[in-house]
Amino acid sequence: MDFHLDSTLHYTNSMYAVIRHTFDMDTKDKYASVGEWKHHVWLFDTEEEAMTYAITLLDNPILLANEHSLAYAIETLQTGKYFQVGRESVAIGKVKEKLKVISEEEDGEESIH
Numbered sequence: 001m002d003f004h005l006d007s008t009l010h011y012t013n014s015m016y017a018v019i020r021h022t023f024d025m026d027t028k029d030k031y032a033s034v035g036e037w038k039h040h041v042w043l044f045d046t047e048e049e050a051m052t053y054a055i056t057l058l059d060n061p062i063l064l065a066n067e068h069s070l071a072y073a074i075e076t077l078q079t080g081k082y083f084q085v086g087r088e089s090v091a092i093g094k095v096k097e098k099l100k101v102i103s104e105e106e107d108g109e110e111s112i113h
Contacts (some may be wrong), residue, residue, distance in 0.1 A: 014094060015094075017041050017093050017094075018044065018090065019090070019092075020038075020039070020040045020089070021039055021088070022037070022088050055074055062086070
């Protein structure tokens, strides 16, 4: 089945997302530890609200142990909208309107999903 995107976008109000990627380790058995990537998203009406919340996610012990490291992380997040330390990252992005995914059915007719 073929898919394509209807790229006609209609922007209404801007929203911003804070995205956190983290690797969650399960260390119950020290000889067979496993983990998985977790991806969390929070939505905000303004970039300022998103930034304020994103800064609270800079809670890595490496950053909290040194005021200069935390200041650098905040400055990097404010200027580049992204910061990563180890397996943790925080990003701020502008939310786009969703696209319509259109697939062609086996009989050749198009349907919108």
